Every structure is written in C-alpha cells, then in structure tokens.
Amino acid sequence: MTFPVVGMVGGGQLARMTHEAGIPLGIRFKLLSDTPQDSAAQVVGDVVVGDYRDLDTLRAFARGCDVITFDHEHVPTEHLRALEADGIPVRPGPEALVHAQDKGVMRARLDAIGVPCPRHRIVADPEDVAAFAAEGEGFPVVLKTVRGGYDGKGVWVVDSAEEAAEPFRAGVPVLAEEKVDFVRELAANVVRSPHGQAVAYPVVESRQVNGVCDTVVAPAPGLDENLALRAEEMALNIAKELGVVGHLAVELFQTRDGRLLVNELAMRPHNSGHWTMDGAITSQFANHVRAVLDLPLGDPRPRAPWTVMVNVLGGDYPDMYYAYLHCMARDPRLKIHMYGKDVKPGRKVGHVNTYGDDLDDVLERARHAAGYLRGTITE
Amino acid sequence: MTFPVVGMVGGGQLARMTHEAGIPLGIRFKLLSDTPQDSAAQVVGDVVVGDYRDLDTLRAFARGCDVITFDHEHVPTEHLRALEADGIPVRPGPEALVHAQDKGVMRARLDAIGVPCPRHRIVADPEDVAAFAAEGEGFPVVLKTVRGGYDGKGVWVVDSAEEAAEPFRAGVPVLAEEKVDFVRELAANVVRSPHGQAVAYPVVESRQVNGVCDTVVAPAPGLDENLALRAEEMALNIAKELGVVGHLAVELFQTRDGRLLVNELAMRPHNSGHWTMDGAITSQFANHVRAVLDLPLGDPRPRAPWTVMVNVLGGDYPDMYYAYLHCMARDPRLKIHMYGKDVKPGRKVGHVNTYGDDLDDVLERARHAAGYLRGTITE
Numbered sequence: 001m002t003f004p005v006v007g008m009v010g011g012g013q014l015a016r017m018t019h020e021a022g023i024p025l026g027i028r029f030k031l032l033s034d035t036p037q038d039s040a041a042q043v044v045g046d047v048v049v050g051d052y053r054d055l056d057t058l059r060a061f062a063r064g065c066d067v068i069t070f071d072h073e074h075v076p077t078e079h080l081r082a083l084e085a086d087g088i089p090v091r092p093g094p095e096a097l098v099h100a101q102d103k104g105v106m107r108a109r110l111d112a113i114g115v116p117c118p119r120h121r122i123v124a125d126p127e128d129v130a131a132f133a134a135e136g137e138g139f140p141v142v143l144k145t146v147r148g149g150y151d152g153k154g155v156w157v158v159d160s161a162e163e164a165a166e167p168f169r170a171g172v173p174v175l176a177e178e179k180v181d182f183v184r185e186l187a188a189n190v191v192r193s194p195h196g197q198a199v200a201y202p203v204v205e206s207r208q209v210n211g212v213c214d215t216v217v218a219p220a221p222g223l224d225e226n227l228a229l230r231a232e233e234m235a236l237n238i239a240k241e242l243g244v245v246g247h248l249a250v251e252l253f254q255t256r257d258g259r260l261l262v263n264e265l266a267m268r269p270h271n272s273g274h275w276t277m278d279g280a281i282t283s284q285f286a287n288h289v290r291a292v293l294d295l296p297l298g299d300p301r302p303r304a305p306w307t308v309m310v311n312v313l314g315g316d317y318p319d320m321y322y323a324y325l326h327c328m329a330r331d332p333r334l335k336i337h338m339y340g341k342d343v344k345p346g347r348k349v350g351h352v353n354t355y356g357d358d359l360d361d362v363l364e365r366a367r368h369a370a371g372y373l374r375g376t377i378t379e
Numbered sequence: 380m381t382f383p384v385v386g387m388v389g390g391g392q393l394a395r396m397t398h399e400a401g402i403p404l405g406i407r408f409k410l411l412s413d414t415p416q417d418s419a420a421q422v423v424g425d426v427v428v429g430d431y432r433d434l435d436t437l438r439a440f441a442r443g444c445d446v447i448t449f450d451h452e453h454v455p456t457e458h459l460r461a462l463e464a465d466g467i468p469v470r471p472g473p474e475a476l477v478h479a480q481d482k483g484v485m486r487a488r489l490d491a492i493g494v495p496c497p498r499h500r501i502v503a504d505p506e507d508v509a510a511f512a513a514e515g516e517g518f519p520v521v522l523k524t525v526r527g528g529y530d531g532k533g534v535w536v537v538d539s540a541e542e543a544a545e546p547f548r549a550g551v552p553v554l555a556e557e558k559v560d561f562v563r564e565l566a567a568n569v570v571r572s573p574h575g576q577a578v579a580y581p582v583v584e585s586r587q588v589n590g591v592c593d594t595v596v597a598p599a600p601g602l603d604e605n606l607a608l609r610a611e612e613m614a615l616n617i618a619k620e621l622g623v624v625g626h627l628a629v630e631l632f633q634t635r636d637g638r639l640l641v642n643e644l645a646m647r648p649h650n651s652g653h654w655t656m657d658g659a660i661t662s663q664f665a666n667h668v669r670a671v672l673d674l675p676l677g678d679p680r681p682r683a684p685w686t687v688m689v690n691v692l693g694g695d696y697p698d699m700y701y702a703y704l705h706c707m708a709r710d711p712r713l714k715i716h717m718y719g720k721d722v723k724p725g726r727k728v729g730h731v732n733t734y735g736d737d738l739d740d741v742l743e744r745a746r747h748a749a750g751y752l753r754g755t756i757t758e
Binding site: 017024042045296298299321 | 682711712729
C-alpha cells in the first residue's frame with residue numbers, strides 16, 4: 001500500500017495526539033523529538049532524536065517523509081525553505097508559518113488584508129511605549145516580543161514607561177498593543193488543505209487563567225449567530241490569504257462594543273481545539289493530518305450540544321494516578337487525556353473533555369475532574 | 380508519575396487499536412510482536428520482536444510490565460501459568476483464557492453453569508459423527524477442532540459421515556455441534572475488572588459472510604428488550620463464573636423459537652465491538668485497558684441511535700489509497716480505520732464505522748465505503 005509518511009517535527013502533546021489521530025487513518029508517522037522521553041516519543045514507533053534547529057538533522061529526518069508538519073512554530077524559516085528546495089512538502093509552508101512565528105509580521109499582514117486587530121505598532125524603547133500610549137487610550141499597554149512567546153511568556157502588561165524596560169532586554173523587537181476591553185476571548189478554528197478545501201469548527205469561548213488557557217466551551221455560549229459567522233469567515237479568510245495548510249487557530253477578543261479583534265494565530269492543532277477529540281465528528285488532529293496530506297477533510301460539526309475542555313495543570317503532588325482513578329470512578333463518562341509528562345506546578349500535563357445537553361453539568365464535571373487531578377479540589 | 384506499563388502479546392490490529400486507546404489514558408504500552416511490520420508494531424514505541432511460544436522470550440518481555448494482556452488467544456496455558464508464578468498479573472488469566480482457547484473445555488464449563496449451547500459432544504471419528512447426528516436432528520452437523528480455529532477456519536459443516544474425514548486429520552480433538560436453525564447472530568460484549576466491576580455494551584447483530592464477520596449493527600435492530608437483557612445477563616454471568624478480566628465477546632445464535640445459544644467466546648477486544656470506537660462513550664479498547672489495570676470502567680452506552688461497522692477486506696487491487704481518498708470525499712462523516720496491513724484477497728485490512736439516526740442511511744454509507752475500498756463497488 002502506498003499510504004504516506006507524515007514527518008512531525010516536535011515531540012510534545014500535540015504530536016502525541018496527532019499520532020493518535022493518524023493511527024486509524026493508516027498513515028505512517030515519523031517523529032523528530034528533542035529527547036526519547038518527550039510526550040509523543042513515548043508512543044510513536046518511528047522516532048528520531050535530534051535538534052530541529054540543525055538543518056542536517058532536519059534534512060536526514062525529512063528523507064523518506066512525504067510531508068513535514070509541526071508540533072510547534074520554532075523551526076527557523078530558512079531551514080523550512082531549504083527543505084522545500086530539497087523537494088519536501090512543508091505544511092504549513094514557511095511563507096505562511098512566519099505569521100505565527102513573528103507577531104510583527106502577523107500584524108502587518110492582517111492590517112494589509114483588512115482584518116481587525118488591536119491598535120499596535122513596533123516600539124523602540126520605554127519612551128516610545130509612553131508615546132504609543134499617548135497616541136491612544138493611555139496605559140495600560142500590552143508589550144510582546146515578536147518571537148518566542150507562548151502561554152503568557154513574552155507578554156507584559158505595563159502601567160507606565162518605567163515598567164516597560166524588561167521586554168527590551170532580550171534584544172528582540174517589541175510590539176506594543178492596546179489593552180483591549182474585551183468581554184471574553186473566542187477562538188475560530190479552521191483547517192485548510194493545499195487544494196483549497198477548508199472547514200470551520202464552531203467558534204468556542206476560551207477562558208484564560210494567568211495567561212494560560214484554562215477552559216474551552218464549545219460552542220461559545222450565547223454567541224450571536226452573525227458574530228459567530230463573522231469569526232468563521234475571518235478565520236477562513238486569514239487561512240486563504242496567508243496560504244495556511246493544516247489547522248489554523250485564530251484567537252479573538254470579543255469587545256464590549258461587539259467587535260472581533262484578532263489576538264493571536266497558531267498554525268498547528270491548538271489547545272482551543274482539544275474539545276474536538278470527543279466533541280466533534282472529526283477531531284482537529286485528524287483534520288490536520290488529512291489537510292497536510294491533501295486528503296478530503298472530515299466533518300467538523302459537533303456531536304453534542306455542549307462540549308467542555310479543561311486543562312489539567314501540574315499541582316503540588318507529583319503522582320496523579322490515584323486522583324485519575326478517583327475521577328474515573330466518579331464520572332464514567334469523563335474523557336481523560338494524559339500526556340505522559342512529569343508533573344511540575346503549572347505545567348500542562350493533560351486535559352479532560354466532557355459533553356452533554358446541560359452546560360452547567362458539563363462544566364461542573366470537567367472542572368471537578370481537572371481540579372481533582374491538580375489537587376485543588378479534594379472532595 | 381507511576382502510570383503503569385501494559386504489556387500486549389501479539390501485534391495485530393487489536394493491539395494497534397488498544398494502543399490507540401491507551402494513548403489518552405497516559406499509560407505506557409509495550410508490545411511483543413512477531414515481526415516489526417505487524418499492524419501494531421508500526422505504531423507502538425516500545426516493541427519487542429519475538430516468539431510468544433517461547434517462555435524465555437515471554438519472561439524477558441514481561442519484565443518491567445505491570446500487567447500482561449493479549450491480542451490473540453494462542454499463548455500456551457503453561458506459559459501463562461509460569462508468568463503468574465513469576466508474579467506478573469496475566470489478564471485474562473490462564474484459568475479463564477482456556478475457555479476461549481479450547482472449545483471442548485468451553486462447552487463443558489458452559490454446560491456446568493447452565494448456559495444454553497447448541498447440542499454438542501466430542502466425537503472420535505466419522506462414524507461417531509454419524510452417531511451424533513442420529514442422536515438429534517440428523518445431518519448437517521458442524522465439526523470444529525477444539526483449538527486453533529478462527530474466522531471460519533477449523534470449522535466444517537458436513538452432510539454425511541463420508542464428508543467428515545477432514546477435521547480428524549490434524550489430530551486435534553473434534554467437537555460436533557448441531558447446526559442451529561438461527562434467525563441471526565448476536566454478540567453480547569461485556570468488560571469485567573479484577574475487583575468485579577462489569578459493564579455491558581448494547582447487544583449487537585453480527586452478519587457473517589463465508590464465516591467471516593462482515594457487518595455489525597448496534598444495537599441489534601428490533602431485538603426484544605427482554606431478550607437483549609437476557610443476553611447481557613448471560614454474558615455478565617459467563618464473565619463472572621469464568622473469572623474473565625478484560626473484554627469478553629459472547630457470540631450468540633438467536634433461534635427461530637426465541638432462544639439464545641452461545642456460539643463462541645473471545646476474551647479480548649473483538650470485531651463485534653469495533654463499532655464502539657466511534658459509537659460508544661467508551662470504546663471496547665479503552666475499557667479493556669482500564670479493566671486489565673483494575674481502573675474504574677468507562678460508560679459503555681451508545682452515542683448515537685445507530686452505529687454500523689463494516690469490515691474492509693482485501694480485494695483484487697493491492698493499493699487502496701485512492702479508494703480511501705474517494706470515500707473521504709464522498710462522506711465527510713465516515714470513520715475509517717485502516718490497519719496498515721498489506722492487501723491480500725479476503726484479509727481484514729480495516730473497517731469503517733458510520734452512525735446516525737436513520738439505520739438505512741447509516742448502513743448504506745458503511746457498506747458503500749467498505750465495498751468501494753475492497754473494489755466490489757466502483758461508483
């Protein structure tokens with residue numbers, strides 16, 4: 001059989017869950033992982049341990065792969081171009097991926113295609129931050145290094161020019177953005193294939209705690225139908241204009257005055273789509289694999305009126321096994337997803353999904369399980 | 380984290396799908412496979428290639444496993460006893476598993492606990508087959524070697540003593556059974572854990588073609604509620620009386636006069652339970668893993684009114700990739716499960732699941748996809 005080989009760069013939980021989704025598809029999965037202990041490396045058959053920043057390593061890995069895709073956005077753009085020049089399809093490609101790697105490039109491009117964003121500009125130093133504030137609503141101002149941030153890292157909210165020194169220390173360009181007065185955060189997730197087929201998942205509400213995704217509710221409760229449609233169209237348009245192949249997550253602010261502003265883009269399966277593993281006809285992981293192979297995409301519609309995902313963060317107890325056993329006994333319908341990672345306080349080590357007809361019940365079950373696993377709920 | 384290691388003996392598709400189900404559970408999975416090309420060996424990280432008939436190989440494999448379970452029933456009973464004596468939990472254990480290995484032992488035990496079976500006895504030679512026929516309904520008579528048969532192999536239906544020579548040639552004891560006048564075949568699937576928790580999946584209808592499972596409909600259409608309950612109770616009772624741990628499939632004949640007779644037992648995930656991967660809250664594979672680890676079991680209830688599974692058998696074309704692509708394009712809701720096996724005519728190389736509210740539609744979609752993949756449907 002000529003079932004193709006998907007090469008995945010990065011051994012985190014996204015790679016792990018993509019492998020899980022690839023097994024029923026019958027494809028071959030090859031992994032480039034930093035260590036043999038990484039989350040995905042524990043469960044994949046064909047693992048190369050090596051450094052994705054080294055072009056020779058990437059080239060050797062790519063040999064025998066029909067397509068290369070990613071668990072993260074950190075592979076240098078020039079390496080991706082080199083792989084493409086070698087004739088290896090890279091999906092998403094470097095020209096698309098740079099918009100998820102560099103927030104400055106992303107903002108400039110979204111401006112150019114008319115996608116609404118928070119007011120923003122690249123700033124030179126703390127005095128320039130004060131000037132940016134004075135041009136608009138004043139402080140607080142959000143500062144982001146244009147590269148390298150995730151889960152709240154590389155992001156600062158400052159109340160004065162004096163507080164604005166830190167972001168400039170790394171020597172990376174700094175983007176200033178207005179602090180948006182939002183009602184809530186939404187995510188519009190879409191998947192696009194090379195021949196241009198695209199599907200949109202229902203728009204979800206994403207609740208953050210300390211800059212880290214905590215809870216996702218699918219679909220976003222009480223979201224106006226027109227606003228949901230606008231969010232989906234915005235994400236589909238971004239995917240098309242930027243030439244994204246695979247899964248694209250568009251994180252959005254819903255403002256008090258009913259606008260949608262783009263916060264971040266991610267071009268890979270995303271935490272805001274983990275609910276699809278148990279809540280949609282086709283998961284984001286399965287559709288990402290189908291997209292990068294240019295296979296027809298699966299139905300993204302939900303299977304239940306409500307699905308809730310809550311992340312399981314590491315707590316004070318290194319061993320979750322008995323808590324996990326307790327959660328299974330308490331709720332036989334609970335869907336637990338553990339990543340095989342050592343527990344460290346605040347680290348994402350798994351997530352739980354629940355679904356059903358009654359949102360309050362579905363939310364309570366997911367929150368209880370995640371809290372019990374973390375150790376913040378003990379009854 | 381002290382998440383346990385499950386050792387799986389056998390590298391077929393059942394092991395492959397059990398690994399898939401084990402990934403979200405966060406458990407470690409270790410595989411003993413005949414070759415590195417076996418269906419499961421392609422997708423599992425920790426693979427030992429070796430012969431399960433060799434005790435030293437089994438012992439070395441079992442070191443570092445918290446429990447041993449199986450993809451097939453062919454491991455010699457004395458080896459399983461030796462592993463148990465070494466202190467390795469073997470689930471299901473040898474005392475239970477022998478009932479799935481030896482049809483003579485199974486029939487004797489089911490008689491002893493009062494479970495209805497087709498009329499049967501061990502026969503010595505073709506003359507004895509004629510005597511068996513004369514004791515009851517006459518010919519045809521079903522002959523089975525007590526060990527080693529599967530998917531119609533090791534089973535003969537004979538119309539006379541003259542036709543009955545073949546089964547005796549292998550030198551294995553032969554079981555004679557009445558040819559039951561059945562309306563249809565059913566399967567009652569249950570999962571039982573060491574501490575005695577058990578769950579029952581809805582009773583399904585299983586349609587065979589040439590002795591091989593072709594289509595499974597969940598739940599069995601039009602099955603009388605009392606008969607369904609009786610089948611579930613029968614399976615739960617067999618699991619308890621035989622001390623089964625893990626998944627037990629009880630294949631049943633529904634007779635014209637409304638009785639249920641046990642045809643076969645399988646103590647592992649089973650083809651009649653593949654529908655649960657997309658059709659039940661918890662799949663048979665996830666519950667098998669939970670059971671062998673003595674974790675609380677997951678909810679076995681269906682997620683849709685109807686789920687249909689159709690096996691994908693190899694046809695005349697060795698490459699299914701373009702047919703697979705076509706099926707995805709035709710039906711975005713289709714759930715395809717490919718096993719990574721080379722296509723040979725008649726070989727099980729995958730299955731498809733469909734689900735929904737309308738049984739005719741669900742059946743048509745599954746049959747079309749399986750037929751198209753096999754090459755017997757070309758439009």
